[in-house]
Amino acid sequence: MHASKITASATGAIAVGNDNNGYIFTGPVTFQNEANHTTAWNLPQCLPPAIPDFTGRNREISEVEIGISSANRMAILITGKPGVGKTSLALHMAHKVASRYHDGALYADLRGIESNPTLPEEVMGRFLAGVGVAEDEIPAGSDARLDRYRREFTRRKVVIILDNAGSEAQVRPLIPPGGEALVLVTSRFNLSGLEAVYHLFLDVFDDESSLNFLRKTVGPGVVDGDVSSARRVGALCGNLPLALRIAGNRLQTATIFELVEELTDQRNRLGALEAGDLAVRAAFNLSFRNLGKSTRNSLKRLSLVPGGDFGSALCAALNDSDERSAKSVLRKLFEANLIESSPRTGRYRFHDLIRLYAQEQFECDSPKKTATASSRMLDWLSYSALKANLTLNGQIGKFDFPSAPVANISSIEEAAAWVADEAASAAASIDLLLGDGDLARAKALAIQLSFVCEVVGDWQAWEDVVNRGIVITESHPGDPLFDVPILTSKANLLRYRREFQSALDLASKIYPRAQEAQHKMLIANAAKLLGCLRMDTGDTAGAQPLLEESLSLSRKLGLRHEIGQALYNLGTVHRASGRTHEAIAHFEQDLEICIEVGDTSGAAETMNTLALTHMEIGEFSTSERYQREALRTFESVGNPHKVSMVCNDLAISLRHQGRVDGALSLHLEDIERSRACGNISGEALAKANAAVLLVELDRDAEAEQLFQQAVSVLSALGDELRLARTLLGQTSMLFKAGKTDLALDGAKKSIDVFLRHGEVKDAVSAHENLALEFKDIGENDRALFHVEEAMRIGDGAASPYLRGASCLTAIIVCENLNRPDLVAKYVSELREIVDKYPQMVSHLRKEYEGEGWVVPDGSIGDRDA
Known part of the structure; x- marks a missing residue:
């Protein structure tokens, strides 16, 4: 050895x-x-x-x-x-x-x-x-x-x-x-x-790994004895291993509840994460000292950003620099792993503890420096929100911006992108402005943001803004010029979420408040809102005078944009009442005004409604042309809910033209789109419509699965109308399976819902559907009953195309029953319809060769842009 x-x-x-x-x-x-x-x-x-x-x-x-x-x-x-x-x-x-x-x-x-x-x-x-x-x-x-x-x-x-x-x-x-x-x-x-x-x-731990790490450092008894608090410790440490190790050491002498309480105080959190020679702050100090001066200053200022992430434009505003320099600074901070990439390309975010560290460093600067940086950020967010608003509604050329910093927005796409990137920070800035005592700018920002979030379909940000605005109305009451518009915005959000009764209740309170203020523009908008909601809830008669009041006031005030909205909404009244030509005339006037004032989103909304109206008189190629244009616009704006709406309606147009595969593809795409944007009801509707087409393609097993999913979701949501449409959509599948009684029961329940909500066209379609199914199984007496019910209920309300289809079904059924008197009656009525709308003839023939109907979704019947 x-x-x-x-x-x-x-x-x-x-x-x-x-x-x-x-x-x-x-x-x-x-x-x-x-x-x-x-x-x-x-x-x-x-x-x-x-x-x-x-x-x-x-x-x-x-x-x-x-x-x-x-x-x-x-x-x-x-x-x-x-x-x-x-x-x-x-x-x-x-x-x-x-x-x-x-x-x-x-x-x-x-x-x-x-x-x-x-x-x-x-x-x-x-x-x-x-x-x-x-x-x-x-x-x-x-x-x-x-x-x-x-x-x-x-x-x-x-x-x-x-x-x-x-x-x-x-x-x-x-x-x-x-x-x-x-x-x-x-x-x-x-x-x-x-x-x-x-x-x-290497990223931070996930939540479970944080728990397991704490179990190893302090023992499973401490963690498993209060798992909820242990998870809270992990979250407050940002799942950062060093912070968790220090927390584990702290738990040798403190209870987990005490540690949570200490870490919850943001201003003391970094101080709490020290144990012996271990300190989170010291670890960050090493990286901070290694930065150049301008990069250190940028890190400090970026901690001001109230939203979840930031990009070079906001960084440039904070630094009072050009965007190229800001991009360079952000790259350096990213290279040093003091900021991390955000899911949105070209944007970054802080780890929570690094943000707190940067805020500490920022607060060490002089009050003048901190106030200047904060002011630059708030200016940029406020003026950029205004610029996005004006761009989206076509008014950008009518406003001269001050020399304050503002985002580079020169198109609808850029405005929509700005909203997607900065809405969260801008919404949170409302609170910062209130904290600075700038109530007027806080109100203005809330109004601007509520509009742009509506246009791009960012419902979560919209809700966030509206809720902040309502807090202002409660803490600073007595300003109808703010209170009425922000409450109107909330009512519109409820409508988009299909909470019609809640929206109607709110609109019923807004209208008298506008009247009390004796402000004509507020009254015009409040009347429009209440009228539209009465339409939504089936009260066409109660809606029309309110919408006419809105139009009259808008004309007196010379407000072209509002005149267009009022014309659109009155057009929906005419359409619901079966006055198709009058409806089209109103919609075309509104479309002309939208184009004139540069309201691209409003024009797209009107084009889609025009498409549905042309569909009702059999002009499916015209319908498709309008829908394709509307779809391009909503895609450029980036509004997933409006894209979903148009795709649904375009699919119906394609189906009427015999292009079932193309229609099915649109519905399947819509399922994924609705899921991605959190529109649960929209996803269920898309599944129901896809299921109808799968039945036509003899893919009944797939259809049944989608129907079941749609029924389950819509039942849980309490969305009566969409549930009724889904139940009706199953009719053909159930008839094919021999479950006639079950199909009839579901259809009757649907018809009751439609009539209770004033959806006459849906009720007519339901009876027409049943008539076709009974005809196909040879039960002509029952078929005649339902087609006559369709004609009776739809008298004066059903679209010309739907009424023509009912006449055609009635003729065939009456021939089968050898009733020449009734054949002559319905032939005469059909001749009157096709003489007025000759373009319907070829499509009616094709429609008769198919089976059943898919009714348009009954999307929101007004234009609020």
Whole structure:
């Protein structure tokens, strides 16, 4: 036996930035046998100890394994924000695969974040000594040392950890050529310039991993005794491993409830996350000090942004710089992992704890500096919201903007994109303006945002804005010029969500408030709202005088835009009453005004309604043309709910033209679109309409599944009308299955709902549907009953096309029953209809060859743009 000698080329140290909390060596440790330098004891085994409470990271471990097996990689780069556990993962992987690398393991802390980072030449010298190269054989010159380093390590199967790298230049010479070594590099920076590396971005724990980590650090009893509080600790720590380790240490002397209470105080959260020489704030300090002055200032100012993310335009406003400079700053902060990418391309966000740290630093600036930055941000959000509003309603050329910062918005698409990006921050800025005592600007911003969120269909942001506006009406009452419009916006949101009765109740309160204010424009808009909601709830007679009042007041005030809206809404009254020509004339006048004033979204709404009206007189090619144009507009605005509406109606048009496959594709696309935007009722409707077409294609099993899903959702939502339409849609499938009584029962229930809601056309369609089904199974007496019911109920209300179809069905049924008197009656009535609408003839014939009807969705019957 011979004595062994242990040498270390540097003293021990805690991993830089506290990414690893075990005791590790900053230079290689070598174990060598004095008598025999060729034994296994001569191999360097310098890894710090494995982390005993290493938790989770299964996906990341698999990714590193993929990187190890990659033929083209020279190193594996693990990057992430401070305290995320980069060193811990690197150590875990190094120990895990150590047996595959029989030439040993080396570790070096590159101290890349500190003021005096370790030089690559120094690390080369340590590593060469670690593998047994005598000190006098290690070249002093950097080039010669690099050559010797490469010769020694090109063919060695060795694990090398290069921890806490600061730059590509620091790492690049330390990666041996040949690919035999496993090189694990950790860095707070992304080191995007490194060649041939497998890059793994390490994120924070997920919620379950945070719980498991706490169980390992403080014991399962503490965590499982109050899982809810433990989850809260994880959330307040932002699932950041370093913060969780400190929290675990704190729980040695505090209860979990006490810790939650302490962490809940945002202003003291970073202070609470300190234990011994571990501190989240200290870890962030290292990265912050490494930034340039302008980048540090940007980080501080970005902490002001109240929304979930930010982009270069808002950053430029905060910095009073151009957007190009802002993009450069954001790239630097992203490279330093002090901000992270947002799901929206080109945008970024903070980790919660880094945001708190940045806010602390911001508050250290002078009051003048902080106030100036805040003012620039609020100016930019306020004026940009106004610009988006004016662009979306075609009024942008009528307003001269001050020299204050404002977003670059020159098209509808750019306005819609701005809303998608900044609505959350702009909405939250309402509170900031109120906090600054600027009530007038807070109100103005709420009004602007409520409009733009409606136009682009962002219902969640719309609700957020409206709720803030209502708080203002309650805390600062007595301003009808604000109160009435913001309450009107809430009523419209309720309508879009199909909560018609709640919307009607609210509109019934808004109208008298507008009258009390004796403000003609408020009265005109309130009358329009109440009239439309009476239409929605089946009270056509009660709606018409209100809509006529709105039109009259708008004309007196000379408000072209509002005149167009009133004409549109009166058009819906005529359409509901079967006065198709009058409806079309009103819609065409409104469309002309929309185009004149530049209201693109309003024009699209009107075109879709024109399409439905032309569909009712058999002009399906005209209908499709209008719908295609409306669809293009709503897609450019980015309003998923309006796109869904038009796709549904376009599918019906295609179906009437015999293009069933195209119609089905639209409904299937609409299912996914509605699901993506959280429109549960719309998704159910799309499933029901797709199911109707699947029945036509003899795909009954698929249809039944979709019907069941739609019925289940609509029943739970309490959406009577859409549920009734869905139940009616099953009629053909049930008849095919021989379940006549079940089909008839569902249809009768649907008809009762339609008539109760004033949806006469739906009731007519239901009877026509039943007539066709009974005709096809030879029960002509029952078919005649339902077709006569359709004619009776629809007298004066059904569309010409629907009434013509009923006449045609009645003629065939009466011929089957040998009733020449009734045949003559219905032939005469059909002749009157086709003489007035000759374009219907060919389509009626095609329709008779098909089976059943799909009724348009009965989308909101007014235009509020």
